[in-house]
Amino acid sequence: MTLRFELDPPVGPDLRDGVLALWTDVSNAGGAVGFVPPVTPDDIRPEWLRQLTVMAEGRMRLLIGRDDTGAVAATAFLAHNSHRLMRHWVWLYTVMVHPRHQGKGYGRDLLAAVERAARDLDGIEAVRLGCRGGLGLEQFYASCGYKEVGRVPAAIRVAPGDDRDDITMLLTLT
Numbered sequence: 001m002t003l004r005f006e007l008d009p010p011v012g013p014d015l016r017d018g019v020l021a022l023w024t025d026v027s028n029a030g031g032a033v034g035f036v037p038p039v040t041p042d043d044i045r046p047e048w049l050r051q052l053t054v055m056a057e058g059r060m061r062l063l064i065g066r067d068d069t070g071a072v073a074a075t076a077f078l079a080h081n082s083h084r085l086m087r088h089w090v091w092l093y094t095v096m097v098h099p100r101h102q103g104k105g106y107g108r109d110l111l112a113a114v115e116r117a118a119r120d121l122d123g124i125e126a127v128r129l130g131c132r133g134g135l136g137l138e139q140f141y142a143s144c145g146y147k148e149v150g151r152v153p154a155a156i157r158v159a160p161g162d163d164r165d166d167i168t169m170l171l172t173l174t
């Protein structure tokens with residue numbers, strides 16, 4: 001099986017339910033996508049609504065990957081900068097592959113699709129992201145061509161007594 005990638009899929013109940021189900025399952029499996037388990041789709045819905053607003057304003061693009069059943073199995077959000085001096089690169093957020101599909105190369109396929117999408121954006125020269133330390137994620141991004149360019153020690157408090165580094169990774173497109 002390969003994932004079928006779609007940039008800017010039509011927004012509606014199918015997309016909302018698919019993304020919320022994925023985000024919930026990834027979070028509850030311990031994924032570093034902004035939440036700490038246990039969570040329900042209702043916990044994540046306000047964040048989805050915020051993303052929808054930004055997308056509607058044209059400041060963020062959504063890339064999804066559907067599996068062979070049509071379910072949303074992977075996502076990545078590409079966000080433009082509003083700062084006038086930083087408009088030549090984009091932020092990458094909420095990179096995730098459903099737990100049942102992890103470890104099969106789909107994450108790498110997802111980041112290849114992100115790179116293609118970013119290269120198609122006018123004037124974009126780099127993709128930047130922040131990831132949580134302690135999970136090996138920097139190795140995953142490095143295997144996709146990203147370089148570690150910064151690390152803020154203990155910037156992410158997952159729980160009292162469990163602080164993680166905030167690692168900045170960069171993919172240069174030029």
Ligand SMILES: CC(C)(COP(=O)(O)OP(=O)(O)OC[C@H]1O[C@@H](n2cnc3c(N)ncnc32)[C@H](O)[C@@H]1OP(=O)(O)O)[C@@H](O)C(=O)NCCC(=O)NCCS
Nearest residue numbers: 031032095096097102103104105106107108131136139140
């Ligand atoms: C991170 C994630 C997107 C990777 O997707 P995936 O489909 O499991 O990754 P792939 O199978 O394509 O793996 C690609 C390479 O990265 C490595 N890799 C993947 N996840 C890794 C991890 N957590 N730690 C170290 N290496 C990892 C794989 O071993 C593989 O390397 P190899 O080809 O040398 O064997 C996925 O595990 C995920 O959704 N995790 C939960 C959400 C999350 O934490 N996202 C990160 C937000 S910053």
